[in-house]
Structures are given as C-alpha cells and as structure tokens.
Amino acid sequence: MLKKDIRYKYSKLRSSLSQSQITDNSIAIANSALSLPIWSYHYFHIFLSIKNKLEIDTEGLISILLGYDKHVVVPKIVSNNQLEHYLLTDSTKFSYNSLHIPEPVDGITIDPLKLEVVFIPLLAFDIKGNRIGYGKGYYDRFLKECRRDVVKIGLSFFEAEKEPFDDVLPTDIPLDYCITPNKTYTFNAL
Numbered sequence: 001m002l003k004k005d006i007r008y009k010y011s012k013l014r015s016s017l018s019q020s021q022i023t024d025n026s027i028a029i030a031n032s033a034l035s036l037p038i039w040s041y042h043y044f045h046i047f048l049s050i051k052n053k054l055e056i057d058t059e060g061l062i063s064i065l066l067g068y069d070k071h072v073v074v075p076k077i078v079s080n081n082q083l084e085h086y087l088l089t090d091s092t093k094f095s096y097n098s099l100h101i102p103e104p105v106d107g108i109t110i111d112p113l114k115l116e117v118v119f120i121p122l123l124a125f126d127i128k129g130n131r132i133g134y135g136k137g138y139y140d141r142f143l144k145e146c147r148r149d150v151v152k153i154g155l156s157f158f159e160a161e162k163e164p165f166d167d168v169l170p171t172d173i174p175l176d177y178c179i180t181p182n183k184t185y186t187f188n189a190l
C-alpha cells in the first residue's frame with residue numbers, strides 16, 4: 001500500500017479512539033518504555049502531544065524521564081519545515097502554534113548531536129520499521145541531524161502493517177524500536 005492510503009486509514013482509526021482508550025494506552029506505552037535498554041542514556045528527545053489529533057499523551061513518559069533526572073528535550077517549529085530543540089526546565093513556558101502543538105516559548109537550545117534517544121510520533125509503521133507521519137518530513141530532516149546511532153523509538157496506538165510500505169523514500173529513516181500498548185517491536189540489528 002502507498003503511504004498516503006495508509007496515512008488515511010490510520011488517521012481514521014485514530015479518530016475513533018475514546019479519551020479513556022487514549023489515556024490507558026498512553027500509560028501502557030510509557031510503562032513499556034521502562035523495559036527498553038535506554039536508561040543509561042542522558043539526553044532524551046520527546047514530542048508534546050497534539051491533543052485535538054488524538055496523539056499519544058506523552059505526559060506520563062515525560063514524568064518518568066524527569067523522575068530519572070534525564071535531560072528532556074522538546075521540538076519547536078521555527079520555519080516552514082525546520083525544527084529547533086529546547087531543554088525542558090521548571091521555568092519553561094509554552095504556547096500553542098497554529099497546528100495546536102504546545103511548544104516552548106524560549107530557553108536553552110540543544111544541538112541534535114547531543115541527543116541519545118528520540119521518541120517519535122507517527123500515524124503508522126510497518127514490520128521493517130518504516131514510519132509514516134503527517135507527510136511533511138520534519139522528523140526525517142531532524143533525524144538526519146542526529147548521531148547515526150541515536151536510538152529511534154516510535155510510539156503507536158496500533159500494531160505494525162505486515163506488508164512493508166510500497167513508496168519508502170531514500171530520505172526515510174527507519175525506527176530502531178516501536179512501542180504499542182501490547183508489544184514492543186525491535187528492528188534490524190538491535
């Protein structure tokens with residue numbers, strides 16, 4: 001199947017979830033992250049959820065990261081298709097951008113090369129670890145700026161598509177892991 005058809009399928013599936021399914025599944029995903037071999041790392045990047053798009057709620061996972069004294073870094077859209085990355089601190093103030101994404105107003109910017117683990121939003125993924133987002137390529141461009149060995153972890157309400165996507169691009173960077181409420185997938189050499 002083509003990415004655009006899969007994007008449509010999973011947008012629809014996600015919009016059928018209830019608020020309590022979102023809450024319960026987000027907690028299950030946060031708890032499963034505790035079993036991954038990532039807890040000796042220090043610099044973690046995570047997205048802040050778009051609530052009206054029924055994304056996974058990352059608040060629980062962020063609390064876990066802060067509870068373990070990790071450096072938590074969040075993205076901010078700075079131009080049409082570029083991200084900047086800010087350290088989350090007690091004094092971070094947020095505002096909503098035009099896509100309803102909460103973003104830090106200002107603060108300490110972090111070089112992507114410092115990041116060791118990146119949690120990645122997605123609409124769908126396949127059994128090879130290819131992912132589909134909203135189709136703007138933000139994360140593909142961002143991951144290209146990170147260390148080659150940065151640990152890339154997708155978070156998904158739904159299981160993997162069994163047929164690999166037909167139109168994977170050379171610029172698409174695959175996941176190392178994907179956590180769903182029921183299962184954690186490990187891809188490639190890991």
Ligand SMILES: Nc1nc2c(c(=O)[nH]1)N(C=O)[C@@H](CNc1ccc(C(=O)N[C@@H](CCC(=O)O)C(=O)O)cc1)CN2
Binds near residue numbers: 050139
């Ligand atoms: N929580 C969260 N933050 C994130 C992402 C994400 O997927 N989730 N991104 C991951 O890349 C980047 C933002 N990418 C996005 C791209 C498009 C839309 C969006 O709402 N698109 C509308 C069309 C909006 C318009 O063009 O006016 C749509 O798809 O219907 C949202 C986020 C960076 N931050």
Ligand SMILES: Nc1ncnc2c1ncn2[C@@H]1O[C@H](COP(=O)(O)OP(=O)(O)OP(=O)(O)O)[C@@H](O)[C@H]1O
Binds near residue numbers: 135139
């Ligand atoms: N490193 C890059 N440099 C320039 N353009 C890129 C790069 N990576 C991806 N793109 C472009 O961005 C678009 C991303 O399309 P794709 O279907 O892969 O999006 P996606 O992975 O679903 O989106 P997102 O990364 O925002 O979640 C494509 O047009 C692609 O050519």
